[in-house]
Amino acid sequence: MDITWGSQLQYHAVYWPWPIAIYLFLAGLSAGSLMVAVLLKWLDKNNLPPWDGLIRAGAAIAPITIILGLVLLIVDLGKPLTFWYLMLYFKPSSVMSIGVWLLAVYTPFCLLFTMAIFKDHFFSGTLAGYIRFLQPVVTFYENNSVKIEVFLLTIASGVAIYTGFLLSAAIGLPLLNQPILPLLFLASGFSAGIAANIIIGLTVFKAVVEPKNLKYLLMLDLRVIPFELGMLFLMFAGMHFLGGAHALVGIQALTEGFWAGVFWFGVVGIGLVMPLIVAVTALHGHSYKKTTVLFNSVILLLGVLLLRFYILYAGQIYTG
């Protein structure tokens, strides 16, 4: 320590590190997977079992990823064993508190969707004896599926959107303090949901994937990606015109150090431009290779993960 007044470490620490970045990714992914599965279920001839592999993929991914994400959130607390204090309070001024209650509703509904899609596995396997009491709930869901699915879509987009507001509430960190962040996270979460459902659908449930459903998802993705690119452009252009610390941090985040590299090569290059090129060159028409589709989905997912890392780290490191 060569500074008279003491260590500077606490002023440059990243207080929300990698577990939070992965959580933000998983929350968006879970919400996206669920939304995509519901949208597919609403398509013509998809609304009755046997469920399409891409719907099953969403039903499998959504609860697993959100529960994993919640574990990461708890582990990252300074006092992990006090996490239940969050359930004692509701503070509408705190995006985190709003998020906790969104998740408290979202997670069980997510599991309900999963149980309905995998009804045969849950209620006839070894688990059946323990969860028989849930059978009426699943039956209720089946009888009111559209209404409940509208609610599912709403609360899933709520989860994806709140992760953006969580960061944008930081008024002293210009890269986080962005009105467009909730929308960007919703779009990229949706895109991650498409990619993950395709990956799991084409590997685990490949026997029951309808080509028309796969084509529908690829078509959706081709609309989300340019939208995301546009939003990133809006975000940095907006920072530039805001001036002051926002303009300064905008330049830093695009040009300085490791995280600028992550943005250009990872977020934009691997995650958005490359999938766009693959989609335009190799995925048009009626015949495309499964490996190409899988490769495209993997890089897309990687891009979404890197976007969360980039925003969170660059947002805390570059402060103007």
Next chain:
Amino acid sequence: MADKKWAMVYDANKCIACQACSVACRVENNVPENLYRLQVQMEGPNGVYPKLGMNFHRQSCVMCNNPPCVPVCPTGASHINNEGVTLVDNNKCIGCKYCIVACPYKARFVNSVTSAADKCTFCWGTRVSKGQKPACVEQCITGALLFGDLNDPNSEVNVYLRNHHHILSKEHLNTKPKLYIIPSQRGGVKA
């Protein structure tokens, strides 16, 4: 009688960056090693050689009247009391660090002993609530720190602020700090 509303004045003209305030703070509040509620940082040199000068900056909580760290807290551990002092209730704090991320003044940190968020308290619990001044103010040897009640028109801070031009840190954020800064008159174009 109206509640008290505690405020502090930091006069950068009188400060010599001796760090006596910082040491007093550490002793009074048992701040763990390598963590700081308060530092006096030196900025500069400003000006053109040989006419050079240093400026000083008190790095601590600025005790906002509209503190961004309070509404973001999910449990209410981070709160502002009826005397305008922003405090952390260690028992309610779960260590989510949202307040640290939300503070535009980098005034908060994680206390390595309690795992809770920690910050300057104006020594409210140990001194101010008992009629004493904060440890940093008590120890300041040049009179660069003043402390008092904004609701009392004759308090030391009100009298001083009436006669001295002062600034607020990051005023544009509308946080309404109660740490009033008398900026250095030494001048010198910034390098």
